[in-house]
Amino acid sequence: MMGQATLKDIAKALQISSSTVSRALKDYPGISLETRKKVKELAEKLNYRPNAVALSLRKNRSFTIGVIIPEVVHFFFSTVISGIEEVAINNGYNVILCQTNENHEREKKIVETMISSRVDGVLVSYARETHTFEHFQKMKDMGLPVVFFDRIPDMDDTVNVIVDDGKGAYQAVKHLLDQGYEDILHLSGPKNLAISKLREEGCRKALREAGKVLSEDRIIECPNGTIGESEGICRRIFAHSPPDAVFASNDIAAAGAMRAAKEMGIKVPDQLGVMGFSNWQFSSMVDPPLSTVSQPGFEIGEKAASLLLEMIENHRYIPRTEVLETQLIVRKSTLPQKTGFFDFSASGQQAGLE
Amino acid sequence: MMGQATLKDIAKALQISSSTVSRALKDYPGISLETRKKVKELAEKLNYRPNAVALSLRKNRSFTIGVIIPEVVHFFFSTVISGIEEVAINNGYNVILCQTNENHEREKKIVETMISSRVDGVLVSYARETHTFEHFQKMKDMGLPVVFFDRIPDMDDTVNVIVDDGKGAYQAVKHLLDQGYEDILHLSGPKNLAISKLREEGCRKALREAGKVLSEDRIIECPNGTIGESEGICRRIFAHSPPDAVFASNDIAAAGAMRAAKEMGIKVPDQLGVMGFSNWQFSSMVDPPLSTVSQPGFEIGEKAASLLLEMIENHRYIPRTEVLETQLIVRKSTLPQKTGFFDFSASGQQAGLE
């Protein structure tokens, strides 16, 4: 058991040169049938597998892409990864995965190891803590292809893939208004993420069109994004000035609002409409099922990976931002009795999963 | 932009040999302070990063471990990955991630690329479709360290990390019986997975101790593990011979049972107790919150990765199976009124998350 067999091993055993072995295995022209046969048989017998590391070194291409994300346990990110993986594997690439846990220092270290590992390109959704982008700039300056998804940085000439958060939020809030809800509380995400701003903006726009304004005390930041956080916040607000609907920047926050409502005896959806964002797996399972805005995670991953492979193979790229559409998912949490449970007339909605 | 700087580049620019550069950068003894300084400055300026690929080739060590799992979107697996990553990154290893999507052919291909990539070791939870293990045996025969987790194969001398599924199931069913439920329906997982058998066995044992038997029509397989599947199955069964409790092999199936019950006007937990397995993220958010058995996913990942690194660094190993404990999580779905909502007396339970 002296490790993996190499071309040299086969060559030595067969008393031929390793270049011949290499050619025989790849069916190059100009190798006698007999040699080819002998080589292939021995290779099979010795369980020969080409050494990808040696190949990487020689070709200066690792056929590996790096993925930097906050956390795999987020349903959204795990679907994105599936999309990335699908494209990668179909094109002969491996995926190296690193999680920042939303930590900036860790992110910087990860960038270093990505560079060292000589990945052919990197897909990034940066950490919540990240406000400066020199580490990513460095990769770009080295000529390493980078595609940002979901969270896009304040940098020049990047390639990005996002969903139309503004429009998604707009549709969500418009739906709430269409259902007759009037006083909307917006639970927003971390202020430093562009997606938070865009969702807030979409929310404002829908209200504006209805002749309303989102007053400052009707928009509350949920920086941590835990269910406990939003539950606490909602409980306080429901106690002194209850809204009649909540539009949360993500489903977890929405679930917190539902919990608070339940504990305080506020009926969802009749006394309070609740709308989330992201369509987490649990959203269709809570009671009442949660209306939300679905983001095409798998497609984002596919798109981002495709763009990256394109950049890698073409050695050049056009800076741009690809915007994918969200989809409003209307469930029971925003369908008060008065408009009827099965009234799906408002706008392009669709029933829940499965 | 001629790619990454190499030792040679620095050497040439400084008119010294690349071995000197190498030594200077690593603070080897016997390099003049002056040289060292010059080298380090230039390295910094050129943004030099050691080429991990070259290192891998030379040392015959890639400092990369492979992870083969069915799907990242499963909450359980994503927590396992987090545990693996944590250990890996803290020990200077990268993680290559591949999903089988429960597909056997894909799994075999993945094993090939893992071998080609010269990963230093592999962590595996194999596909549901997989019934033969030659591909894993091949890795083992090549001397490639492998650790199996959660789903362990029928192979000799392997290293495994699992949870005590039998005991977890036993505790779960015992709790149901303690609560006064009598007629228990078991929704089991795919029959070919050892975990399914163990959970079923634990279920039987608890019943046996209570002087009952699990009759054949009270154990139903849910091979796909979707919510729709179990919902359909339960609806049929509830219609002609309703049990008073369901013990599902996973939370998704349990959620399906709850849905079926809700649609048929069966009250959970008073008319039907529902117990899941795995403690998915959504389990605490459904209504009523779902009792379940939590598996320490993160710890499984940590343990499996630690064992693997140990095997890698020691070049030898002792076949064994590490068994981690599950934890019964009692929530409202198995606490009928008659025993009181806050009666946590039965056995070592604990309240839900957050």
Next chain:
DNA sequence: TTGTAGGCGTTATCAC
């Protein structure tokens, strides 16, 4: 204190 040479596994190039 520094340089030289060889090799990790592969393949492209040139030579016979």
Next chain:
DNA sequence: GTGATAACGCCTACAA
């Protein structure tokens, strides 16, 4: 048809 050689980037005996 086949072989020898060099090169990818790095490290490390061994030499000087």
